[in-house]
Amino acid sequence: MQDVIQVENQFYILxxxxxxxxxxxVLKHGETFLxxxxxxxxxxxxxSEQGLYHRGTRHLxxxxxxxxxxxxxxxxxxMREDNAGFTLELMNPDIYDGGELRLPRGTLHVFxxxxxxxxxxxxxxxxxxxxMHPVHTILHIQFGADFLDIFQVRGTKREKMGELFRPEIxxxxxxxxxxxxxxxxxxxxxxxxxxxxxITQDTATFSIDLEPKQEVVLQVNIVGxxxxxNGQVCDLDHATAAALQSIEQAHSQFCRxxxxxxxxxxxxxxxxxxxxxxxxxxxxxxxxxxGVPWYNTVFGRDGILTAMECLWASPWIAASVLKYLAQTxxxxxxxxxEAEPGKIVHEIRHGEMANLKEVPFGCYYGTVDATPxxxxxxxxxxxRTGDRELIREIWPNILAALDWIDNYGDSDHDEFVxxxxxxxxxxxxxGWKDSYDAISHQNGDLAQPPxxxxxxxxxxxxxxxxxxxxxxxxxxxxxxxxxxxxxxxLQEAFEEKFWxxxxxxxxxxxxxxxxxxxxxxxxxxxxxxxxxxxxxxAHRVMKTLLGEDMWSGWGVRTxxxxxxxxxxMSYHNGSVWPHDNAIIASGFARYGxxxxxxxxxxxxxxxxxxxxxxxxxxxxxxxxxxxLEEGPTLYPVACSPQAWASGATFLLMEACLGIAVxxxxxxxxxxxxxxxxxxxxIRLENLRVGEAxxxxxxxRENDGMxxxxxxxxxxxxxxxxxxxxxxxx
Numbered sequence: 035m036q037d038v039i040q041v042e043n044q045f046y047i048l049x050x051x052x053x054x055x056x057x058x059x060v061l062k063h064g065e066t067f068l069x070x071x072x073x074x075x076x077x078x079x080x081x082s083e084q085g086l087y088h089r090g091t092r093h094l095x096x097x098x099x100x101x102x103x104x105x106x107x108x109x110x111x112x113m114r115e116d117n118a119g120f121t122l123e124l125m126n127p128d129i130y131d132g133g134e135l136r137l138p139r140g141t142l143h144v145f146x147x148x149x150x151x152x153x154x155x156x157x158x159x160x161x162x163x164x165x166m167h168p169v170h171t172i173l174h175i176q177f178g179a180d181f182l183d184i185f186q187v188r189g190t191k192r193e194k195m196g197e198l199f200r201p202e203i204x205x206x207x208x209x210x211x212x213x214x215x216x217x218x219x220x221x222x223x224x225x226x227x228x229x230x231x232x233i234t235q236d237t238a239t240f241s242i243d244l245e246p247k248q249e250v251v252l253q254v255n256i257v258g259x260x261x262x263x264n265g266q267v268c269d270l271d272h273a274t275a276a277a278l279q280s281i282e283q284a285h286s287q288f289c290r291x292x293x294x295x296x297x298x299x300x301x302x303x304x305x306x307x308x309x310x311x312x313x314x315x316x317x318x319x320x321x322x323x324x325g326v327p328w329y330n331t332v333f334g335r336d337g338i339l340t341a342m343e344c345l346w347a348s349p350w351i352a353a354s355v356l357k358y359l360a361q362t363x364x365x366x367x368x369x370x371x372e373a374e375p376g377k378i379v380h381e382i383r384h385g386e387m388a389n390l391k392e393v394p395f396g397c398y399y400g401t402v403d404a405t406p407x408x409x410x411x412x413x414x415x416x417x418r419t420g421d422r423e424l425i426r427e428i429w430p431n432i433l434a435a436l437d438w439i440d441n442y443g444d445s446d447h448d449e450f451v452x453x454x455x456x457x458x459x460x461x462x463x464x465g466w467k468d469s470y471d472a473i474s475h476q477n478g479d480l481a482q483p484p485x486x487x488x489x490x491x492x493x494x495x496x497x498x499x500x501x502x503x504x505x506x507x508x509x510x511x512x513x514x515x516x517x518x519x520x521x522x523x524l525q526e527a528f529e530e531k532f533w534x535x536x537x538x539x540x541x542x543x544x545x546x547x548x549x550x551x552x553x554x555x556x557x558x559x560x561x562x563x564x565x566x567x568x569x570x571x572a573h574r575v576m577k578t579l580l581g582e583d584m585w586s587g588w589g590v591r592t593x594x595x596x597x598x599x600x601x602x603m604s605y606h607n608g609s610v611w612p613h614d615n616a617i618i619a620s621g622f623a624r625y626g627x628x629x630x631x632x633x634x635x636x637x638x639x640x641x642x643x644x645x646x647x648x649x650x651x652x653x654x655x656x657x658x659x660x661x662l663e664e665g666p667t668l669y670p671v672a673c674s675p676q677a678w679a680s681g682a683t684f685l686l687m688e689a690c691l692g693i694a695v696x697x698x699x700x701x702x703x704x705x706x707x708x709x710x711x712x713x714x715x716i717r718l719e720n721l722r723v724g725e726a727x728x729x730x731x732x733x734r735e736n737d738g739m740x741x742x743x744x745x746x747x748x749x750x751x752x753x754x755x756x757x758x759x760x761x762x763x
Contacts, residue, residue, distance in 0.1 A: 058084060059113060059120055060326050060675065063150040063277075064315025065089045065384070066258055067326050072108055074122045074146050075099060077178075083187055083327050083671070086155055086222070088258035090331065090385025092187055093210075093222040096178035096236075097256075099144070099159070101126045102137065102171050106144055113647060115303060116281050117311040119149025129171070141165035142244075151277045152315065154267050155256040163244035173240040175230075175254065179222045181212035183387040188328065192392065201235040208233055216389035219261040227253045284310045289347035289722065291687060294715040294733075297648075301639055304648045305683035308675035309344065313351070320354035322681075324381075325652055325673030332382045334359055334404035335466060336678050338411050339613060343681030345411075345418050346688050346695050347721070352415045353424060359408055360431040364399050369456040372400040372464075376431075376438030378408045380464075394459040402443065402453035402464045403490050405435045406497035410564075413500025416507070419724075420698040425504060436501055436517070439494055445484075449527040450544065451494050452484035465490060466614075467557070467592065471599065472606040473543055476552045478598035481545040488540045489557045491528045492564030495521050499565075525566055532561075533571060539578040540567070554583055554594030556614050562621025572625040579618060580630060587659025588641045588666045589615040589634060595656075602656035602667070609669060612638055612650045616682035616689070623689035628708035631689040636710045638686065641666050645674075650683070652676040691716065691732060692755070697724045701751040707732055707739045723750050 061068040066088045070076055076084045077096035086094035099106060106124035113120045124144040129137040145160040163169045186192060196214040206229040210222040230238040242250060255267050268276065288310075291302045312322040323329065324336040337359070341352035362382070364373035371394065372380070380401035388396035412432055416425045425432075443451035453464040461468050465487045473481040502517040532540045534550065540558040541550040558575050561567045567575060578584065583594035586602075589610040593600050602608040619634040642648045644665025651674035655667035673679075687693075692705030700723055709716065715733040726748020732741050741763045743752050752763040 059111070061117070061119065061148070061150045061155075062311050062323075062326050062330065062675075063152065064317065065330070066150055066153050066155075066315075067330050068148075068150060068155060069327050072111060073099070073105065073124065074111070074120070074148065085187070086256060086258055087184065087327070087330065088153060088220075089260060090184045090383055090388065091220055092182045092184070093179055093220065093258035094177060094256065095180040095182070096176060098176050099124075099146075100174040100176065101142065101144075102129045103174065104129055107139065109143075115307060116278075116285070117307045118277055118281055119147060122146040122148075126171075137169065137171060138165070141169060142171070149274070149277060151268070151273045153258055154273070155258075156270055156273055157254045157256065158270060159252045159254075160249055161242060161244070161252070162249040163246055166246055168246065169242070169244045171242050173242050173252070175226075175238045175240075176236055177208075177210075177224060177238070178236050179210040179212070181210075181214075181220055183385040184328065184383075185385070185387050185393055190387070190393070192387070196386070203233050203235070205229065206233075208235070208238070214386040214389075216386050218386065218389065221257075221259055221261075223257040223259075225255040225257070225267065227255075280314060281310060284314055286720070287348060287350055288720070290719040291347070291684075292717045292719070293713055295713060297643065298639060298713065301642045301648045302683060304642075305650075305680045308649060308680040309340070309348075309351075309677065311675060312340075312677045312680070318354065318358045320351050321358050322351065322355075322677040324678075325676030328671075328673055329381075329676070331384070332358070332362075332379070334379045334381070335401055335407060338378075338404060338407040339617075340677040340681040342407075342411055342414060343613070343616060343678065343685035343688075345414055346693050347684050349415060349419050352411055352418075353421070356408070356412055356415060356424065356428055359404075360428040362397070363431050363434060370394060370459070371396075371398055372456055372460060373397075374399070374438060374442045376405065376434035376436075377442065378404040378435065380404060380461075394457060398460065400455065400457070400461045400464050402451060402487070403466065403493055405438050405443065406451070406490070406493040408432075409435050409497035410493060410500050413497075413504055416504055418695055418697065420696075422507065426508070429504075429508070432501060432504065436497070439497070443494070448548075449524050450486040450531075451490050452486040452544075454484035454546075465557075467606040469605045471604075473551060474553065474599050474607075475545070475549075476598070481543060481551050484546050486544040487557060488528075488532050488542060489560035489564070491524060491532065492561040492566040495524050495528070495566040496564040498524070528566055529568060529571070537578070539575050540571075553597050553599075554578065556584070556590050556592050556611075556618060559590065559614075559618030559621050562625055563617045564621075565624060567621075567625075569625060572621070573627070576622055576625070576627050576630055580633070586610055586656050586666075587637065588654070588656075589637050590618055591656040595658075603669070605653070605669075608656040609653045610641075610656050610666070611653045611679075612682040613678035613685075616685040620685055620689045623692065626706070628690065628692070628706055631686070632708050632710040635686040635690055636712065638682065649674055650679045652679055687716070695721070695723060699751065700724070700726065700749070701753065702728065702730065703753050703755050704732065704739075704741060705755045707741075707754065709734060709739065723748065726750050728752065 058069045068086050069084045075098040085092040109123040111122045125140045126142040128139045143162045148157045199211040202209040207225045212220045231241040232239040322340045324333040337355045341355040362379045364377040377399045380398050383395045387393045498517040498521040502514040505514040534541050542555040543551045562572050593607045600608045619631040623631040652672040653669050691707045694703045718730045728750045729745035
């Protein structure tokens with residue numbers, strides 16, 4: 035089983051291996067996350083990615099509960115709505131001794147509660163005797179650590195590992211340790227309370243004696259740390275209180291969206307709480323990590339697009355993303371890192387293999403689109419917040435990004451930004467579809483770099499327009515004029531070279547010979563999102579994307595169903611990605627196609643009804659929707675939760691409501707708002723405009739939409755705009 039593919043020293047960050055049929059649960063706080071099975075255990079049952087991870091290393095590969103050497107039976111499990119932790123109820127199976135039934139099933143009840151806080155997993159077990167007689171039994175907690183790098187867990191083979199130390203057993207605790215070849219000491223410390231009857235190198239044993247209706251409480255604190263870190267363990271009550279306070283504080287910063295439909299509300303709540311989980315505890319501030327389990331770290335493109343999706347509701351995310359990406363912007367040419375002056379980082383890893391450069395992703399810049407997206411986000415953030423101070427602070431980084439676009443991105447000066455790998459390792463394809471087979475021609479042949487993607491040209495166009503507006507605000511009319519002229523020239527060249535009259539859409543890309551990749555792909559929808567498409571052609575692209583080849587019924591496929599490389603079970607060649615669809619829906623709305631944006635919102639909401647916890651995963655398979663009773667086919671190892679999949683919900687709402695928030699004008703405008711038929715009302719609470727906030731409801735009235743303001747702290751101007759007419763509420 036292998037889902038990191040290495041071909042001629044090229045590493046591809048994919049998720050293509052089969053996984054067990056058992057679904058996993060996830061907890062995450064900061065750089066630590068836990069993947070566990072339905073019994074709350076790690077290992078034995080379920081997918082191989084189960085484990086407790088910290089900074090790109092698996093610190094526990096086995097952690098399981100046994101009652102008298104038997105696995106308990108599952109009764110119920112529940113993840114807290116705020117993702118703070120999970121609870122689990124178990125009971126003993128029939129336990130025999132010498133052929134005699136010694137402990138009938140259901141005599142013992144185990145209530146288990148676990149949560150993560152500041153690199154520590156807190157696991158509390160309450161064992162109760164509901165039988166009529168005293169019970170004596172043995173409870174085992176088995177554990178083990180392999181300290182594998184996340185890339186090893188995914189299938190990458192290593193020739194040599196560091197030194198795994200013999201477990202060190204202390205009074206009521208055990209320490210597992212590994213000295214990596216990168217010189218870093220990684221430790222996992224398990225602390226047991228009360229003290230076990232016996233501790234060996236892989237098992238803690240508790241002797242349990244319970245009278246009828248009596249209970250006993252056991253607790254295990256598990257610390258994952260690297261050298262020089264200080265995994266502080268609090269008492270359980272203090273840790274719980276601190277975790278809940280942190281979550282509530284983050285929750286208070288979000289605009290809370292609710293509706294007339296309870297199931298829709300569950301979807302909205304899940305999106306917000308998953309975004310919180312991907313942010314909470316991260317040392318980079320409010321920078322959303324990309325996804326669990328494979329991408330629990332900074333990704334430039336993912337962070338930018340997630341911030342864009344949530345900008346109207348939570349602009350503070352964008353502020354953190356802009357600051358961090360400015361700090362990590364490349365300043366020199368380093369081919370093995372794909373670094374060039376002004377380029378925005380693709381990903382940052384902290385595992386042993388990244389430290390040793392066995393994989394190139396320690397600080398890796400192999401992305402063609404993060405740099406123009408960075409400029410786009412800066413302009414959108416300024417428009418939303420009026421935060422000139424932050425934009426002035428990162429203005430040199432914005433100029434450096436624009437310089438990269440001109441001198442490195444468009445290295446052959448043909449107006450288009452292309453990518454071509456400079457390193458013998460890393461990613462060949464450097465757009466958001468970065469799998470090795472994602473960019474192809476109509477006959478199935480893989481396109482060869484340098485490659486100019488259609489959506490990247492749109493991002494560059496939008497970046498220049500955004501930068502021109504920012505330059506105007508800083509009284510640099512000369513630069514603003516230059517950028518607008520560049521944008522116009524690019525748009526004209528784009529329409530000439532990328533439009534395909536026969537396909538009725540923009541081609542996917544131009545290859546190294548400037549030959550168009552004439553396939554139907556979702557990338558063209560991003561050209562509506564950026565605004566580079568002409569209105570007439572935007573309408574035709576919309577029709578094409580909602581046509582039989584591209585529309586699955588659950589969303590727009592990444593690749594058309596008649597294309598040679600179409601495979602609904604692939605990563606990028608026929609699957610459905612929620613963030614991709616939200617961007618496309620936003621593009622539809624930009625050109626006035628609100629009903630079609632609503633169609634995409636409804637489809638993804640329907641898909642979420644079949645997902646565990648109503649959580650939209652990174653992607654799912656692109657099979658055609660068959661009936662109302664059957665849900666979409668899951669992609670077996672998709673990240674779930676994933677930041678930009680969660681953020682897609684907010685962008686879809688923005689597209690349908692046409693919401694535009696301006697702190698400078700102290701206004702909230704709804705441009706031709708639209709709701710799908712199944713929604714009668716949407717409520718926005720704690721919608722912040724600077725220090726002011728409002729509570730606003732939108733509801734269907736006769737054949738149109740009405741807006742009601744139930745609270746307005748700070749004299750915010752609320753209006754509906756239909757066409758060019760703005761009507762105050």
